[in-house]
Amino acid sequence: MKAVAPSYYPLFKCIAGACRHTCCAMWEVDIDPATYDKYLNMRGPFAERIRSSVAVEDDGSETGEAHFVLRPDGRCPMLRDDGLCDLILECGESSLCRVCDEHPRFFNFRSDRVECGLGLSCEAALDLILNWDKGFELTDVTSMSPASHDIDLDMVPEEEPDELETEVYQARDNAIKIALSRGMRLSERVMKVAGDLWTPAERLEVLKSLESLSSEWCGIYNRIEASPDNTKSFEVIDGDRYALQFLNLFIYFLYRYPWEGGRLAGELLLMTADCVAANPGTDIRDIVRELSSNVEYSDCNIDDIMSRI
Numbered sequence: 001m002k003a004v005a006p007s008y009y010p011l012f013k014c015i016a017g018a019c020r021h022t023c024c025a026m027w028e029v030d031i032d033p034a035t036y037d038k039y040l041n042m043r044g045p046f047a048e049r050i051r052s053s054v055a056v057e058d059d060g061s062e063t064g065e066a067h068f069v070l071r072p073d074g075r076c077p078m079l080r081d082d083g084l085c086d087l088i089l090e091c092g093e094s095s096l097c098r099v100c101d102e103h104p105r106f107f108n109f110r111s112d113r114v115e116c117g118l119g120l121s122c123e124a125a126l127d128l129i130l131n132w133d134k135g136f137e138l139t140d141v142t143s144m145s146p147a148s149h150d151i152d153l154d155m156v157p158e159e160e161p162d163e164l165e166t167e168v169y170q171a172r173d174n175a176i177k178i179a180l181s182r183g184m185r186l187s188e189r190v191m192k193v194a195g196d197l198w199t200p201a202e203r204l205e206v207l208k209s210l211e212s213l214s215s216e217w218c219g220i221y222n223r224i225e226a227s228p229d230n231t232k233s234f235e236v237i238d239g240d241r242y243a244l245q246f247l248n249l250f251i252y253f254l255y256r257y258p259w260e261g262g263r264l265a266g267e268l269l270l271m272t273a274d275c276v277a278a279n280p281g282t283d284i285r286d287i288v289r290e291l292s293s294n295v296e297y298s299d300c301n302i303d304d305i306m307s308r309i
């Protein structure tokens with residue numbers, strides 16, 4: 001077994017033109033050297049269009065770092081008004097650069113396997129993750145195409161994990177077991193796994209200090225009441241309305257961030273609950289997607305949170 005993933009992973013399918021929050025806008029897409037090389041060697045008018053849509057920054061390497069230059073409205077120059085990608089339509093999926101090809105998948109490499117998953121910033125993946133009602137189980141996706149995708153499985157050395165790695169993943173697996181256990185409210189399971197948690201006032205302070213990419217996200221967290229205890233947020237987590245969604249979300253954070261530990265998973269879950277409590281009229285999917293895009297998908301924001309934990 002070289003690649004594993006939650007059982008919903010192979011069911012993911014990009015909804016392309018039907019996507020309300022396309023990932024082909026607002027993010028600057030870096031083009032990996034192998035793909036850029038391919039673009040440089042393509043011939044014909046479309047190849048010219050690709051090349052004229054790319055900028056290369058001097059990053060000290062021989063080839064520089066290439067990326068698509070976003071249009072003034074923040075959309076990728078290959079994205080059509082109907083939400084489809086000109087690059088795929090003209091040259092097929094194999095012409096995509098690595099970032100576009102892999103999104104929204106993530107890969108956590110271990111000594112003896114790679115753990116694959118889907119990220120919450122994509123609305124199709126988000127729907128799948130939040131509403132998954134068949135329990136949490138890891139499946140072998142080693143030979144499942146395109147589930148294991150184009151990850152180079154030779155990068156998995158299949159070695160025995162060292163003591164630290166074993167400890168970290170045992171703690172993570174144990175935390176997931178606690179999260180799934182019955183007989184305790186979810187808020188109690190979260191506290192058991194995460195330990196001490198910030199208050200909403202403290203979390204709001206942290207959120208305000210982070211880098212925010214969208215005004216929607218600022219609007220969402222600015223409505224949080226800076227209350228000195230977690231009562232309201234726990235009510236949201238333990239309520240019937242979003243029971244499945246909060247459980248799935250907690251497991252997602254635990255699975256995705258084994259090295260950061262249960263505390264990060266607990267704080268991200270509580271940030272979501274703070275926002276849901278403060279925005280009763282907003283769809284939970286919009287809140288989770290905004291949190292994921294603005295907080296989770298920013299390495300510096302996650303580092304910042306970790307430095308305060």
Ligand code: SF4
Nearest residue numbers: 014015019023122124
């Ligand atoms: S966000 Fe997800 S569903 Fe939307 S265009 Fe990107 S990959 Fe497809």
